[in-house]
Amino acid sequence: MEWQVVKGSEEEAKRFAELLKGNVAFLFVIGNTKTAEIPGITVAGANPDLIKYTPPADVELLHYGRCKIIPVIPATPDGKPTPALITYTSLRLTRVPFFVVDSGLMEKPMVPYITIGAPVGRNIESESAMNIEDVKEAFNRAVKLGEQMSKLVDVLVIGESIPAGTTTAGAVLRAFGVKHAVSSSMPENPVELKEKVIKKAVERVKSEDPLEIVAEVGDPVMVGVAGIAVGSSKPVLLAGGTQMAAIAHIIKRIKEGADIAIATTVYVAEDPTADISGISPVTVIAADPGLAESSKAGLRAYAEGFVKEGVGAGGATFLAYSRGVSRDELLIEIEKDYWEIVESKM
């Protein structure tokens, strides 16, 4: 199985697969929230001091096959590499053009990137994430970007990278009244810790307005992704897990008719603590990069509940399959890149 529909209709998924054969631009909307500084909430960094470098390092990897801002590629404390590896392989094979969007970064990547003036997100456990005026301005600039970029393509694909993004997603889903189960980059999802943070954050929510809710308990990446999707005149594939489910709700509340779907990895779709099909308001496609069958333990780990998704890995897998890459070929090429980028540097 290359991919399957875990929510919504088969025709909807096939329509997106067909669109992905045409002119595609892949956008990576990246940023930071200080919520990631809560001890134990994320493993998106080899140690707490490195977490803020994960988003810029991820997109440097996509451009150069190596990172510049930090000497090695982002990994969990026990060495599981960033899912940007999968995305890197897909972009290399499909030759789809991609663009980085700074949507609230603490540290800027050493690549060309688009900025929309979004602020870094504050820690939602203790204070509101962003000022509403900043959110509105960044959202409006993202809308402009979506308007312009969508003119050049048949479909936009949007991935994200923001450590602790599943926690802010959980808070937004809860504030929207959606069952708020969220995935995690850890096999033992720190559900109780997240729940405590989410509960404290959501108690502050006094508004029904989606952007005001995001400003209170969300993060800046949500602002960028939602703005681009709202501005787009073409269909948009949200490449990610529970974070994109939360963003899909934001988009639908702002623009009901938005033509969007979610593509994620089977590792998120199969995560019983995530319930992506339960929380998504739109069609969800789960793509399988086949890492369970990898000869490399570092890649098999993804299939064993580590990392699971991020930097558009699920959408990138769906993209590769839609453009004729076979499952065997994709795995061989991911393993080749894993050797060149990770193993050969050990």
Added chain:
Amino acid sequence: MEWQVVKGSEEEAKRFAELLKGNVAFLFVIGNTKTAEIPGITVAGANPDLIKYTPPADVELLHYGRCKIIPVIPATPDGKPTPALITYTSLRLTRVPFFVVDSGLMEKPMVPYITIGAPVGRNIESESAMNIEDVKEAFNRAVKLGEQMSKLVDVLVIGESIPAGTTTAGAVLRAFGVKHAVSSSMPENPVELKEKVIKKAVERVKSEDPLEIVAEVGDPVMVGVAGIAVGSSKPVLLAGGTQMAAIAHIIKRIKEGADIAIATTVYVAEDPTADISGISPVTVIAADPGLAESSKAGLRAYAEGFVKEGVGAGGATFLAYSRGVSRDELLIEIEKDYWEIVESKM
């Protein structure tokens, strides 16, 4: 006459006109050089303190039909408006997508923009314009941007906005051994002042390497435009006057086979102090937006030697004609925008 070839072959120009009917992205590469702080060298600003705001204000105008960073649109001290007006009308009529590239800005525009990490240019009269390491890094990022963006289009069009850019262009042309006549935003081109600055700057040049020459006597916008063009896998139309002629030399010295041409306004082409056809190494198309026949004095001024070109106005005119806008229609629409953006606010 809508446009004519003033250098090179008619077929070359027709090939570009044909390409412009397809998928096009218009990039505006904007920045600053402190060379603009030399009294009397530029009129790209209502007063010397406002000059640095001209590039960001120009691109805000393109996005919003008004400026945000300053209360009125950029103009010369005696009130001649920015040529971004012409470009605004063309983009509105053709619906071609456009993107702003920060290539060494002092002040950032309130629009989404791409950054390549270019430094602000220093005053070439007294010191080297940029550090070569900064130039190389920004150039390489611009190459990456050109690689990605060109995948989405049939042709890239690149315009610029950098006050005092004709002076740095003159210095680069002189350093390359090209006859260095340069145009100006003033009817009485301050040739002697420019000549003095250029002479002092070029005396410092010790290298034949194009990027080292740009680092010594050029400006950051040259770095961005040249990098994008070198990275592009598709033809590139340089939309501008003598500045683009200097950049065309840079590009050809780095990538001899680069498929580039220049489109400018007839006002530059007819400028006896500019000699665009003499200094360009590539085909030059001169487009006539017909402003000589305008009922509005503020627009006729362009045809009387003021402003002449900038923010891609000549290329935008050629673009509009290539996509079927007639000369009469273009003039009517420019006048309409001039009324809405300038006259109605007086």
